[in-house]
Amino acid sequence: MNEQTGVHRDAGSTRETILRPHRHLFLRGIVAVLALTTPVFAVLYWLTIPVGCWPFVLVAHLIVIALTITGVASFLNTTIVVGPAGVRERGFFGRTVRVAPGEPGAVIMVKVYEGSTLDVLPQLFVASAEGRLLIRMRGQFWSSEDMERVAEELDVPVTRPAEPMTPAQLRQTWPRLLYWFERVRFAR
Known part of the structure; x- marks a missing residue:
């Protein structure tokens, strides 16, 4: 197994290699989301808790968290599989392309x-x-x-x-x- 490029699977004489995007992109994305959303939601909670409309902010915060989790899952599922059957790409938005x-x-x-x-x-x-x-x-x-x-x-x-x-x-x-x-x- 090569840690940088992915995983090798052996199935008899069939060998597939799973390639993944640069991992530093994942860390940069998470840091960017946290850097952008944390101060905004902290201020929004601070302003809305005293007046009682913080549930709206909580709903918006949960939506942002759900979108972030979806983005993380999409990134982790983005692969290109190389093997005897050709090349198969699963893109960020879930589209799969097979090239025989x-x-x-x-x-x-x-x-x-x-x-x-x-x-x-x-x-x-x-x-x-x-x-x-x-x-x-x-x-x-x-x-x-x-x-x-x-x-x-x-x-x-x-x-x-x-x-x-x-x-x-x-x-x-x-x-x-x-x-x-x-x-x-x-x-x-």
Whole structure:
């Protein structure tokens, strides 16, 4: 078992590897929720307890707690399973995508500049033979090693541009592989 990437399962000759997003994202999310909600609810309780309308604040607080628990569960269930049957992705919102061996028409691994900096993060795109996006892995969430493992498992030649690309260059080169909101050009 590899602690960074996940769990290996052996079922006879079948071996699956479970890949998970960066764990530091989980801790950052929890800290952000606590940092934003604790002072707000402390002030709201302080202001509403004397006048007697604190039950409304309690209901709102319970709703925020329920949404946080849902977010934690979604994060913990986000996985990519790599094995002989192909690749299976369970996304943050619960959508499951299965990519069987031989189904992908292209695998593209590109380094993309982040914002207005010289920092680059890798992105992996798995597309069907028709050019439809099947799976996307972004460096903000997944390690380069995990992306390489997915690319290896699919047994399709990997396109690797020699130089990092800006988001605009990525949008020009492979617009169909981006989410709809990434295709929109904002006026500057």
